[in-house]
Amino acid sequence: MAVDYVHGYSERESRRLDDQAGTLAALLHRGTSYPAGSRVLEVGCGVGAQTVHLVGSSPGARITAVDVSAESLALAREKVAVRHPGAEVDWCHADLFDLPFPEASFDHLFVCFVLEHLPDPARALGILRRLLRPGGTVTVIEGDHGSVLLHPDSAHARAAVDCLVRLQAAAGGDALLGRRLEPLLTGAGYTGVAVRPRTVYADRTVPDLVKGFTRDTFTAMVESVREEALAAGLTTGADWDRGIAGLHRTAEDGGTFLYTFFKAVAVNPPGGGAAPA
C-alpha cells in the first residue's frame, strides 16, 4: 500500500494498540464468535491486538491473519504464541489489494481499524467480498473521531484531535469513517448490513476505563502525532500542549470522555459474486 500508516510502527505504539485492544475487547468483540472449523480471514491484523481476542473467542475456527507489514506480523505471531500457546493461525504477509487466496476461500472476514487507513475503502470491501463464500459474513469495526465528547469541553483539545484527523486524511485515510460503514458496505454489494454503535464512556467511577481508554488509548494516540502535526504546520507547540492538557483534564476527577465505535456485520449475498450496480 502506498499510504503511510498514521500511527507508525514504534514499540510505544505497539503497546498502545495492546492497551486499546485489552480495554476495549469486551466492548468490540462482544457477539463475534466463529464456529469450529469455519475459515476466518483477519484482514490487516497489525501487531495482533485483535487477533488474540479472535483466537480466544473462536478457539475451533481456522484463522488466517494477513498484514502488509512483515514486522507487525512477527509481533502478532509472538503475541498469539504467548497468549494462546498451541493455537494455530496461518500468518500471511501480503497486500490487502493483492491477496493470494482464490475466490470464496473464507466463511468469515474480520476487518478492524483497517478501512480508516485506506484511500479507497469501498474498493477494498469489494475486493474482499470476492474472498467470501456466498452467504459468508464480514465484520467491520471502525472508530470515528468526530464522536469525541469532552467534559470539560476544550476547543484546544478538539483542535488537537482534528490535527490527527487531518494527518490521517493527508496519509490517504479517514478517521471519520465509522459513520459511513453502512453506505460503504451496501455500495460494495453486501446485504443484510447491520451497523451498531459501541460507545465508550469513562468517568472517575470507572477508573480502569479512564486509564485504559481516555488516557492510555485515545489521548496517547493523539499525543503520538505531535511532531508530525507541528511539522505539517497544523498547530503550534503551545496550542498543541494546551490541547493535550485539555484531553488529560477529561481523565481527572469530574471529567468525562465519550467515544463511539461502529461495528458492522454484513453478508455476501448467495449467488452474489457480481459487482454492485
Place this chain on the structure above:
Amino acid sequence: MAVDYVHGYSERESRRLDDQAGTLAALLHRGTSYPAGSRVLEVGCGVGAQTVHLVGSSPGARITAVDVSAESLALAREKVAVRHPGAEVDWCHADLFDLPFPEASFDHLFVCFVLEHLPDPARALGILRRLLRPGGTVTVIEGDHGSVLLHPDSAHARAAVDCLVRLQAAAGGDALLGRRLEPLLTGAGYTGVAVRPRTVYADRTVPDLVKGFTRDTFTAMVESVREEALAAGLTTGADWDRGIAGLHRTAEDGGTFLYTFFKAVAVNPPGGGAAPA
C-alpha cells in the same frame, strides 16, 4: 421557574415529544422498573411522554408526577388515562424548587429531560435529594447535542443544531448537559453514581428509527426553533434552510445519524441528609 421552555408548548411540540418517547422508550427506560408499593416522584413530567412508560414499567409503584405547567399536566393526565386506564398517578402542579413534600417522602426520583432547562441544575439535584429517603435512588436522563454525528456531514446542519444550543443557553438551560451528569450528581451529594451512554444510531436498514428519531424527533426539534433563531440573529433564512436540508439528508438512503443520551442512577447516601462539602 423564570426560564423559558425552549421547546415551547404548542400542540405540534406535544406530538413531537410523544414520538420521541415512543421511539426511544425501549432505549431510555430499559433497566428502570420500581417495586410495587415504592413511592416514585417524576420531576418535570411535562405532557407525560415518559410518565406513560413509567406507569407501564412499574405498575405497582405509587407514582407522583409534578410539573410547573398546569396545561402540560392536564395533557399528561389525559395521556395516562388513555394508555393506562385505571392507573393511579398523583398529579401535582408545583415548581421544582418549591415542592410541597416533606423530606424523605420518596424511595425513587425520575428526572428526564429536565435539568437541561434549568439555570442551576446542581442546586436542583441538591434540593431533590432531600426528598429521597436515605438509600433511595435518583434516575436522570439527558441528551447532549454535542454528540450529534451526521453522514453526510454538513457544516450548515451542525450550525443549525448549534442555534438550538445557543437558544437553550440564552433561556438559561444547557443542551450539552448529558456529558456532565456524573460531576453534577457527585457534587450534589449522591453516591454510587453510575452513568451509561444510551446511543441511538439510525440508517436505512432501520427505517422506523430514521423516521421516528432522525426525522420526527431530532430534526423536528431543531426545525421548531427556526423563528427564534432568525429573530435572535443567529442565522439567516438561507443558511437555516441549508442546515435543515442537511439534517434531512442524513435520513435519506446512504445517510446515517448518531446521537447519545446519558442515563445516570445514583443513591442518596444512608444518613446522608447533609449538604455536600
